[in-house]
Every structure is written in C-alpha cells, then in structure tokens.
Amino acid sequence: MALLRCRGLRKEFGGHAVLDHLDLTVAEHQVVALIGASGSGKSTLLRCVNLLEELDDGTIELDGEDISDPRVDPDRVRRRIGMVFQAYNLFPHLSVLDNITLAPRHVHRRGRAAAEVQARELLDRVGLGAKADAYPDRLSGGQQQRVAIVRALANSPRLMLLDEVTSALDPELVGEVLTMIRDLKADGMTMVLATHEMGFAREVADEVCFLDAGRVIESGPPEQVLGEPTQPRTRQFLRRIIEAGRL
Amino acid sequence: MTLLDHVPSEAQLRRSAYRRRQTVYSVLVAASSTAALGTLLVIAVTGAPGWDRVRRSFLDPEIARDALPTVLSGLWLNVRLLVCCAVGALLLGLVIAVLRTLRGPVFFPVRALAAGYTYTFRGLPLIIVLYLLTLGVPGLRLQGMPPVLVLGGIALVLTYGGYLAEVFRAGIESVHSSQLAAARSLGLTYRQTMRHVVLPQAVRRVAPPLLNDVVALQKDVGLVSLAGPIDAVRAAQIATAQTFNYTPYVVAGVLFVLLAIPLIAVTDWVTLRAAHRQSGG
C-alpha cells in the first residue's frame, strides 16, 4: 500500500508556479530520490509534504489520511514524519542530547530518563555516543548532520524526508552521512530524499524522480532514469552532471 | 594525559620566555603612564584658584558623615524599587513581545493592544507617567488605593516594559526561520517552539541591551521622590538644604556609582560572553 500519495500538487510563489500538477507515490519501505536542477522544486515538495508550506492545489495522503485537509492538525501529522535539512538546523543552545530528546519529551510526553536512554542508544549506534553532552558548534558538519538525522529518528517517524543532507558537507564528510542513510534503508525506513549525489541515488533509491519546473517528468528505477533516460530534459540534466564530474 | 607528558621544544621555551618578558614590560609601562596622568590631574585640580572653596562646599568629611545615614536609608528605597521594577518590567516586556508575534485573526485585538502599548509608553516621558499615576490616580479616591510608592513603581514598570518589549522583540526576530521550521517539523506546537527554541536563543542574544536598560532604570527609580517618597537623591537634597553644603549630593553620587558597578560589570561580562559565542568560540 502507498504510504505517501501526492496528487496534482501546486504551489505558487509570487504568481510563479514552483510545483505544478505534481504526482508522487511512495510505498512503504521504499526509497525515492528526487533529482533535478536547482530551483526545480525539490525542497518545496518536501516542505509541502511536511505541511511547512500551504498548498495552492492538490492533495497529500499519508497512510490513507488526507493530511492536506485544513482541519487536520499539522503538529499531529509532523510527529509521523521526520525531516532533515541541508543546513542541519540543530538548536545551538541545546546539547546534542537535549536536541534529540526535545520532541520525545515535549511532543510524545516521554519521561526525561526514558527519552535520554533512547537518545544515547541511537547515538551509540551511529558512533556519536561520546558527543551526547557536546554543543552543536563543537561538532564537525558530518557529525552535526548525523545528529540531525538521529533527532528526526527519535520521533519514530513513518516517513523520513531528507533535503540534500550532504550538500553543505566537505567531500570527506559526505561518506559518514551516506552510510547512515544506507543503514536506515536496510532497517526498512521509508524515505524521500532530494539529492545531487547521483551515484548515491543510483545505489540506494528504489525509484528516481526527475523534477523539472515543478513536475515529475520522468520516474522509474535508477538504472533506467539515470542510465537510459527517455526525456530530452533529463538527458540534458544528466549530461551537465556528468560534465561536472558528479556521476 | 599526553598534555602533561609533553616536553616543550627549545623554540617553544624561547617563545614562552619572550612572552613573559613582554607581559612584565607592558605592566610597567601601564603603571608608569597611569601614575604620571594621575599626578598631573591632582596638581591641576588642587592647584586651581577656587579649589579651597569647592573642597569646603562639596567634600566636607564631617557633613558627609552626618548625611550618610539618611542618604543610605534613601538608597535602600532605590534598591528595593529597582529590584521590583526590573523584575516587573522584564516580565511585562517579555509578555508584550510574545503577544506581538502571535499570528492569526483571533489575536488581532491582542496584537493591536500590545503594539499600542509599546508605542504609547515609549513615546511618553517617564515624568508624565509618574505624575499621572501618583497624583492623578489617587485623585479618583477609589477604595483600596495602593500607596504612592506602589503607584510610582507601576509607572516605572509601564514605561520600561515598553522599551524592554522592543528589545525582546528584536531578539525574537533575530532567530532564523530555519530554527522554527526545524522545531515545527519535529511536531512541536507554536507555543512549545517559542518556549524551548525561540525564546532561549532570543533572550541570550539580547541580554546585554536588556541589562543596559536595567542600569538606566536604576538611575530613574529615584524619580518617584517627585511624588513624596524619599530616595537617596531627595535625602541628599534635604540634607543640603539644612547645611547649605553640597557634600550630601557627592555622597549620594558615590553610593549610586558603587551600586551600579556590579550591575555594569555583569552587563560587560554577559556582552563579552555573547560576542565570544557569536565568533564561534
């Protein structure tokens, strides 16, 4: 069954359609990679799914529930979706542990002790156990992004949205974050990730969607979309990526 | 510990020795230039033709000793008022600033009231607010009217609450929207986001200007004496009128500075720490 189903999404900014009749279906345990040029609407799509932006048309269903209905409480929906941003967005005034336990304690009303046990377990699993009491500005970019992923996971989300989580990182730090995403896939997490890492999309995604001007104009298994694209726009995009040495 | 085992190299030892010599040299230069300037100042002031007269009417030790108890008891009033009004104005300012950030049509009247309040009380001179509250309000002859001192305190809280609300608001707006997006994406409600993510960062950032306003408040609390209560400056004025000597004012001034020093020191320390943090330290 589809975990996430977007139909006919439209989002305008200043009279300009950033998402335009966009359809996207994500099955449970599936990993979908969104690729496309800068400005094609990848981040906007992820923000809409997380109800951080108000839609101008279309519907979004999560687990069969229409979450784009204005009567739905967005806070309740967001508890089931984990989101990770390009710029980490950790809370600078809270320690790593407090960053991670904030939502479990205040949203899920779990006790501090229980939340901290869970957070330390998650941190240990990604090799950051020693950083629990550090503040974000003492961490490397890769470490910060891994903490941001752990923070989203602490809510036990049904779906993870990852928005170019490696773009702000130095090349030698990209690997540690990608490893973490690989492990998440192995655990069966459903994910939608916007990315410029074509090699990684090919390896980890079950399906690749190419976005252009707010529409999915080509989608399918990675070998097909990245290997034998049928649309001229996709070919053009991939050619540029190859020229830039990123595939 | 590797740090303790480390044996410094020849070059490092030479560098350390050089830095030590430099420190001693700087201290010597600072001390001698201070001494020279101090001597010059003393000679200039005490050598002035009117020095004897000024010393008698401003720096009379006997009058200072006599005035000290009444000035001190006045100062005690300043201290109590300062503490109460600072706490009150900080709370009021914070509440008003948060009210002004509320979105949605339901909150329109709240937002409008809060905005109207900050406009009015930042524009209105403190003296006028004081007179209105301490002289005007008792004129209503209502039952259970609080004492003049409390009314004066309310005037101070209202006026300073307006300034502090704007400082808090600037702090709230300085928190980047990506922090809000991150908090909301975790499922925190607007109120939880404010409480746990926005306000802690905002308050830390504006702590120096907030404390600066508290230092200013310290000097303004004395204005309640216009309505009758006797603060340190008023006590000094009374003593001056009795002796025809200005020494009590100097006593009050020195006490005010002594009182302000810890507050200003805390402000400087907080400012330094904030600057340090911003530079990524």
Ligand SMILES: Nc1ncnc2c1ncn2[C@@H]1O[C@H](COP(=O)(O)OP(=O)(O)OP(=O)(O)O)[C@@H](O)[C@H]1O
């Ligand atoms: N809040 C906003 N206000 C106005 N325009 C916006 C806003 N957010 C996004 N846009 C515009 O929408 C378009 C799509 O932006 P979006 O961030 O979704 O692109 P993207 O595919 O994520 O690009 P990138 O690969 O550079 O991250 C851009 O032209 C952008 O300028």
Ligand SMILES: [Mg+2]
């Ligand atoms: Mg983007």
